[in-house]
Amino acid sequence: MKIYVYILFIIIGITLSCNSSKSFSDKENPKLENDTIRIANDEIEYEITIIDIGFSNWFNTNARPRNFYSQNYLEARNRTWVIEWNRRANSPINFDSNLYEMQIDYNSTTDYGYEVNYMLFNYFVYFQQKYNQKLGVFSARL
Known part of the structure; x- marks a missing residue:
């Protein structure tokens, strides 16, 4: 009888662990179609255009689903990385222009x-990751 109870708990545990992972639909994380990406917030008239071969493929296979990170988290990382990016853009002698x-x-x-x-x-x-660069103290990982 002990063996049956033990096996039952194992089966329940496996079942619960298989169902516990959150699934995200393609609606929540749509795929990018080409390597020219337009990022915009039309309400405040802000736009970023990314033209980098390989980004859409990388994004479709590596990016975490939307809402995985909080907006505060993203803003903190972006703030640090933009400062370092701009510092390097202003120093073409020291960094690859x-x-x-x-x-x-x-x-x-x-x-x-x-x-x-x-x-x-x-x-x-x-x-x-692609260019083996480090923009600030935060490592580039997902």
Whole structure:
């Protein structure tokens, strides 16, 4: 009888552990179709255009689903990474000017919304991993 109870608990445990992972639908995390990405918040007239071959494929296979991170988390990472990006863009002698072609105008007091911060965060992670760069103290991981 002890063996049957033990086996029953194992079966229940396995069943619960298999069902405990949260699934995200494609509606929550739509796939990117091409390598030119437009990130915009039309309410505040802000737009980022990313033209980087490979980003959409990386995004579709590696990015965490939307709402995995809080907006505050994304803003904190973006703020740090934008500061370092702009520092490097202003120092073409010290850093590859092909990587840091222009500055990013990111005001930490402006609420750009979740989508802009989410896509910018993912681009920074992709950029740091692809080009083996480290923009600040936070490591580029998902």
